[in-house]
Amino acid sequence: MNQRTKILVIDDEVIETIALTEALSGLGEIYSCNNSCVAIQQVMHLQPDIVLLDLEMPMISGFDILAQLAELDPFTAPRVLVITSHSDHQAQERALQLGAIDFISKPVHLNLCRMRVQNHIYIINQQKSLALTKEMLFADREQLRVTLDCIADGVISTDDKGHVIYLNPVAQRLTGWSQTAAQGRFIDEVMTLYDAITKERYANPLIIALKEKRTVAMALNTQITSKHDFDYRVQDSAAPIIDSQGCVKGAVMVFQDISETLEMSVQMTYLSHHDQLTALPNRVLLYDRLAQNLARAEVGKHKLSLLLIDIDNFKYVNDALGHHIGDDVIAHIGHNLDRFACSDITVARVGGDEFAIVVPHVQKVMSVDALVSSVFDEISKPFRLGKEQYSLSASIGVSVYPDDALTIEDMMRHADSAMYKAKQHAFNSCCYFSDELQQEVDRNLVVGKTLRSALRNDALVVHYQPKYNLQSNQICGAEGLVRVQDADGKMIAPFVFIEYAEESGLIYRLGEQVLNRCCCDAKQWLESGYPIKVAVNISAKQFSDPMLTSIVAKALEKSGLPSCYLELEVTESALVDDYDATIKQLTAISKMGVSIALDDFGTGYSSLSYLRLFPLDVLKIDQSFVSDMLTNNQAFDIVHTIIQLAGTLNLQLVAEGIETQEQRVELAQLGCATGQGYLMSRPMSADEFAKLLCASEQKECKPS
Template identity: 60%
Template sequence: MDNCSVFIIDDEGITTLQLEHALEGVGDITTSTNSYEAVALLEKVKPDILILDLEMPKVSGFDILETIQKKPSLANIRTIVITSHSAPAIEERALSLGAIDFISKPLNLILCRIRIENHIKIIIQEKALLQAQTELFTEKEHLRITLDSIADAVISTDINANIEYMNPVAQRLTGWSETAAKGRHIKEVMQLADATTKVSSINPLVVALNENRPVAMALNTQLTSKQGIIHRVEDSAAPILDKNKNQCGAVMVFQDVSETFAMSLQMTYLSHHDQLTALPNRVLLHDRITQSIARASYKKTKVTLMLLDLDKFKFINDALGHHIGDEIIAHIGHSLDRFACNDVTVARVGGDEFALVIPHSANSLSLEPLVNEVLNVISKPFRSGGEQHILTASLGISVYPDDASSVEEMLRHADSAMYKAKNEPANSYFYFSDELQIEMNRRLEVGNILRKALEENDLELHYQPKYDLNNDSLIGVESLVRLKDGQGGFISPVHFIEYAEEAGLIFRLGEQVLEKSCIAAKKWLDKGLPIKVAVNVSAKQFTDTKLVGTVAEILERTQLPSRYLELEVTESALIESFEYTVSQLKLISEMGVSIALDDFGTGYSSLSYLRLFPLDVLKIDQSFVRDMNDDVQALNIVTTIIDLACTLNLQIVAEGIETKGQQDRLRALGCQMGQGYLLSKPLNCGKFEELIMSSKVEQVTCS
């Protein structure tokens, strides 16, 4: 039994002793025989149970009962009176003053203990109940504060979906106060609808009650508040069950996802659109083509994909700066966007490449008017960066299902057709065809052969001799790379050099050719045959920051003196990155390596550029040599180039000499050196060594 306190007041000491003995063990016992001091002691002790004798002189038990009634601090004391009277009036008065039980004199101590123990049990139960009520209130208050503080909206209802509670967030989102909403059906307070169709939606709490299970809110749901404010909301509802698993209500928890939804839309937009032009990007383009193919397959219609690439945009971008390049791309995107209608998609694929997806009927007229309109729009002059620009483009076309059966095929085929158009005059366009497929397969095969040859260091070099036209002595050699086709023949450099530049393999190819050429020249030198070897360097190789280091490293590794190496560059390589190229060539020239300008006269560099480069040799392009005896203009060009070389103190080499008449004319014009089929075809290493062993070799001198 939990400890309770008992206070006994009786002016007869024997009675207090008897009661104290009888109640031993039931609680803390305090006694008093002085009724004067009783009230003061009561306020000090504040017992759970007071045993009070009614018949005491001077201050009676009735007086003490009246005093207790007047003091709120003593209101919870349970008073049991002792009396020898059994008159109803005595009992009535005692009960009216707050007594709850009676003990009769003479005392029956056993009954007395039983009565007190029963009252103590009641007190213990009351205390336990009070404790439980306090804890329940504390927990309820904690839950209330928690629900009022969380970011989610919470609504609880009874079993009929009538609202019993709403936290502040729910009140804010619905526009209803808890007081106004209480007792109303949740459908009246929560106006839910599909955000797209605006059709009213059933409240998930109602479903949760009807089906007795948790229910998630339908996707794409909006809540319209009492004031007409719309929120995008999501979450769930669940029934509330009592201890017997019977429904006693339901709870709805939801949240405002308007900002999250808006951010998601923005992120989705950004992930599917190009930031510069606001056009669909490659990801969305792929999806649009997929959808168009699906519709075309179902309707037995067609889809055309046009890929277009701006001509020479890189040159404009590098020359004028990326900010001007961005303005140009934005302008083109805006110009092409006019075609984006009637299911036509215009997209920016990346860089300066754009795409159009055009659904059309199986029996549609030719798309050429649209193609021409697209190219004309791009060609319209416009101003940017204070300058007027006139752009052109190359366009490739693939048609589903004529030449492609999937998105990937359409993109690949259109790209191949565009690549073909790139090699034609400006504003050219090509449809993908069987011939292009064959060419594409051939390029793929060439690529595989080239990669394998590079991995196995299996490139072969042929050497075309260069002769002094005055005394027919061998003065040098140009190394020409050859790629074996695996069937005893060779693949034309036109095909694999082009592929190497596109695939980024030109750097490895150039390094291997340079090393093989230096090894061969060192081998001849060691045999007493000092031959200068000329190696072609492509424009792409000049973009490699390691070019100078590579040349120096190979010379060091092969132990070839630098005066026996010559690098041949084209005009396009010289002007593509002018200042950087000049600095690279100067460093190479300072090593003692000579520089030759190949195919001179066919490019578009100005003569003012020519004097800025550390050149040693000019090579006259074979097209002028071939026509000079039949074309006065070609002859004048050759004469001018020879005179220019003399003026600039440069050596001159004529390429492509095929007839005796050409050789004689060049010699008469003062051309020092020449090469061509008349003098010697390119030879493999073995045959070239046989040639130089039997030829007069002119010593290499520093220029």
């Protein structure tokens, strides 16, 4: 029972109020008033839920108090139970008219009185509960209304016949109908749906939801046309409203405007498939076009060509003029190449300065050779950016389906190989992929794998070719020559893996490992009593490395080899790239006590000025001159001149490639002190070289 129920007993007889208070104990908060003159004030102060009022009071009668209570707010007025000894109907009628709701007869039956009050308390609690429920329902309904009015989706609710009951503001905007105008109208009249592509009328999913009692999603490509003829792309669903008995009471349609989303999706799809700089298809779209064309070529039994185009020396444009000019050049080339694009031909930018053209071999399509010629013409046309005029060239590689490739990956790989081959020929060259090229590619892959494995496992092989004093026939030095073994233990030709190392950038690791190995071997010979100077070849790329001096110093420090037993051989091409850097590098190495030898002298630039400027110690006569010196007067004169030049500049001489006794004798007579070649000894392993030193009993040879 509700303990907060307030009960006020108004009776001028104190005994009666005490009895009633006792009888009603536990039903709520019990108050009493024995003075009818202040009864109204008590009611106003206490605001009781129930009043037990005696009608027969001397000063102010119960009827007068009822009349005053009747003037109070009906929502706050208490329930009045009158206590009376009157039994006539007129008195009861008058009391009821003044607002009394029940009667308790005198003498009061206390138990019956308590039961009556209990019933009224129950009614009061029910009324309070109902009022609270109504208040909560109103709050929930208001929250739902505000939510529906504020959400970004359109919401339409209908009755069970499909007549509109409610539209939120978004639905009103998208349909063009106001809440008032749409009220009671059929959903199809308010919400007109079409197929966005075919413009065919769609059945409204809400009607289907009502008929089939299930949630129904909108069809794809749904478009709503508003009352004001505005079109919106929409999506979402309709659902029936079913009561606890399973009866359909109505339906709700929830939908959203996806016009901007679709537009953004289209734009994002375009951006993800096109190059931003040239607006050409990018690599992603190129692969898709290739896949489509390959499928058609397979069905139609015709061929398909892929042209991969690379702009020659574009790196120098970027480095010399800046990337902003480079971007302008790429955009210009892309614009020109786009002229070849049509429904059959795809032109794409693969990345950087590379472009691709996909050409199916069907009728009304330019032949590949003619297209290649046109591409060269287009790229080589002079053009102006700002105040400067530019002219470019390109290299093109071609792969053909199904002649040399059956998959996209193979076509791309083969075209790239052919393009690389074209770049080795000359500017504006085109090369088709071939079986021979494939074999070369496969060979390079094997070489690359073998070389990387050897470097990773420190498994390089270094052979040493002895250098002999041509007068005494004593060993006075050795040249370290790197070798790489394949999986079968066979040696890979040096020019093959050296070329690969140069192109792949592995030459730096290769050169450092060879240098370390040679220094360690020379240190062992020295400790065994054979003070032999070892010569190590340094490639042009290695020589351009600013860390070379530090690498040489670390190799000497790590091995413990005195610097006077190390000689670095450099080619003429390594010297002429950058005079200032070359002089600085050579000077630093020379100051460490390391000898510098100029390899293959006479085959390159052979400028006397850099012989004078650079701190060189040794000149090596190239074997091409040595092999021809006895049969070719010009070759003989060159050898003679180099020997005289070395004497004048106080440089030591080494003749390479001595293969006959006649060559050896002639070189010695001309004044060449040192030589190497197959006549004296082929290159050999470190162990074999150590045995050769021991056998020759060369123990006192000092570095020259």
